[in-house]
Amino acid sequence: MSDSPVEFGPLRHKSREYGFSPKGLALEVFEPSAELPEILVMGSIHGDESLSTVLLSECLRSIQPSELKSAVILAANPDGVLAGTRCNSRGVDLNRNFPTENWSAEPVYYRNRPGSPQNIALSPGVTAGSEAETKALISLIKTLKPSLVVSIHGFLACIDDPDASPIAENIAGRSGMELVPDVGYSTPGSFGSWCKEQNIPIITYELPSMGMTELKRIHIPIFKDLITGHYHSLLK
Numbered sequence: 719m720s721d722s723p724v725e726f727g728p729l730r731h732k733s734r735e736y737g738f739s740p741k742g743l744a745l746e747v748f749e750p751s752a753e754l755p756e757i758l759v760m761g762s763i764h765g766d767e768s769l770s771t772v773l774l775s776e777c778l779r780s781i782q783p784s785e786l787k788s789a790v791i792l793a794a795n796p797d798g799v800l801a802g803t804r805c806n807s808r809g810v811d812l813n814r815n816f817p818t819e820n821w822s823a824e825p826v827y828y829r830n831r832p833g834s835p836q837n838i839a840l841s842p843g844v845t846a847g848s849e850a851e852t853k854a855l856i857s858l859i860k861t862l863k864p865s866l867v868v869s870i871h872g873f874l875a876c877i878d879d880p881d882a883s884p885i886a887e888n889i890a891g892r893s894g895m896e897l898v899p900d901v902g903y904s905t906p907g908s909f910g911s912w913c914k915e916q917n918i919p920i921i922t923y924e925l926p927s928m929g930m931t932e933l934k935r936i937h938i939p940i941f942k943d944l945i946t947g948h949y950h951s952l953l954k
């Protein structure tokens with residue numbers, strides 16, 4: 719793999735729509751042109767964490783289409799990205815809307831900066847799996863059957879993998895972030911819980927809060943390795 723950016727202009731990789739958001743935006747996945755992807759890397763299920771989209775996009779634009787070996791979703795919650803909200807355009811935290819054993823109809827409380835009270839309420843959806851983005855993602859994953867999903871969030875600065883897999887250990891070491899078995903609070907109906915119940919290994923990649931230059935320097939090389947097949951030998 720070349721380290722030099724090929725082109726930082728438009729996205730030139732093959733993509734397809736796997737569904738639509740409530741506002742009618744395409745839910746888009748970028749895929750290798752000639753093979754089935756083993757890893758799915760996804761950003762912005764929380765629309766207010768759209769740095770994940772910016773970093774993943776730059777990473778994707780810096781490689782040739784032939785180098786892409788993983789499936790990439792730049793924004794799992796495009797309505798939220800455009801509005802700058804954690805939730806989708808129906809006020810639902812998609813990361814609490816998955817049909818898991820622990821899904822709860824109780825409101826989801828979050829904080830918008832470290833240290834502030836966790837008192838902003840969002841809906842987990844009227845029922846588990848009620849949202850178009852959730853349904854589309856479930857259906858995509860059932861088709862792709864990835865060996866690993868990496869979901870990028872911000873800004874807890876950790877690598878969350880309940881299995882402490884070799885890939886997660888490697889990423890934690892390279893990024894200087896702690897490898898943790900959970901994020902330290904309960905997340906009923908989360909995408910991570912759903913993947914676990916489906917026996918799909920998942921790494922929740924919580925970016926740190928830092929300047930853009932440092933973020934890119936540290937994390938884009940790791941993202942690149944995730945999407946170009948570098949980690950395939952470490953997959954089970």
Ligand SMILES: [Zn+2]
Pocket residue numbers: 764767871872
């Ligand atoms: Zn998040």
